[in-house]
Amino acid sequence: MASSGKGSVYSFVVVHRPPFPGYDYPLVVAIIELEEGTRIISNLIGIEPEKVEMGMPVELSIEKVDDELKLPLFRPVAA
């Protein structure tokens, strides 16, 4: 089944400690409930941590991490 890449925030956390190299903190990690009914865990980008809300609509954004790695991240759906 193909995913639309659209979903909503089921739960989220803001990671502060302990820090690992290669990440920017504070780091938002969310459980995204996809439209198709399954869930995926990913980062929310393009939003300040304090503005993240439960249930907010988000959409997939494939982001290049380095020359070898791309990850499926999520952004808030533009209002």
Place this chain on the structure above:
Amino acid sequence: MLTSIKDECAIVGIGQTEFSKSSGRSELQLALECVKAAIEDAGLALSDIDGMVTLTIDGSDEIAVARGLGISELKFFSRIPHGIGGAVSLVHQAVMAISTGMCKAVAGYRAMNGSSGMQFKPGIAGGPLSTDQIHWSWYTPYGLSSAAGWTAMFTQRYMHEYGASPESLAEIAITTRKHAANNPDALAYGKTIDADDYYSSPWIVEPLRLYDCCMEADGGCAFVITSAERAKDLPQRPALVRGVAQGAAYDQEVMTSFYRKDLTRMPEYDMVADQCYEQSGLGAGDLDAAILYDAFTSAVLFQLESFGFCGRGEAHDFVKGGTLGAGGKLPCNTNGGQLAEAHLQGINSINEAVRLIRGVSVNQPAGSDHVLVTSGMGVPPSAMILGKAV
């Protein structure tokens, strides 16, 4: 055929090392010290011990402990997986072995340099490929790799659905540290905190602050368990095992069961609660004190609901107003818990529950006839109810 384990076995000895941030000696040395202390406390000879149990992640093999102490023959030895869920499972194993006649007296132990040696705080990266590593591999690329982070995910959903405020977490943190402050063995001995301390402590993983998290420690604890019949002739007041259980529920991962429909509850806790109550014939109202696994404050909320001390979604209100204090409605983690006595993956919980049954806790409530002990959160947990001999 044996049809019930209720009151078949009793914990007759407990032992422990000091708890510290740096023990200065090997984990095997810690294991030897605490097992020896437990056997002496039980009034047994080394030659009486014919079984041993520990966790799969413990570095000291049963045969190494036996050899180090001079215990000659072991007829029973087994290991429990999933780390923090296993402490009370050690009793579960021992009860089955003793009550079926496979052996006569079992020493259970967990000894670790969890502060000066391998810490669990940084989370999971690398290591040999296991099924745990495979499911964690879906989370670690996004920086969600610590137990605090995994627990925070459930905590956030719980707080959202039930309108729980940080006040309930603060209450647990402050009450538990009050217990530890009174306990000379605790890492946080002499150190109470107030609400200002709590709210000014740094975030670890929101919604969890520093004071929501346990204190990593070096140390070891052990217990000795034998038949209730044998216990009658031993010096200590026996802590009878009324019920003891393990549980792994549907769609279980190790701390990251994120695909279940409802993340505000942990069905594996329900499983161990139901089994303990069925075996013992007791209910929540019969329990005088509880040692609930508290690597993080919010773990207590989930357990209070699964064990029926309050309704679903009510634990965050239930804990307010001193409920969990030594003089409260449900004295809880009277040793200071994992939060403030020491994080030893729950093995120290067993020792404190036995002290409560003996009436010798540093924060002893009146009339502790039945004490609940749990271990684990998010992992397959275990639980037992200890009781006094009638």
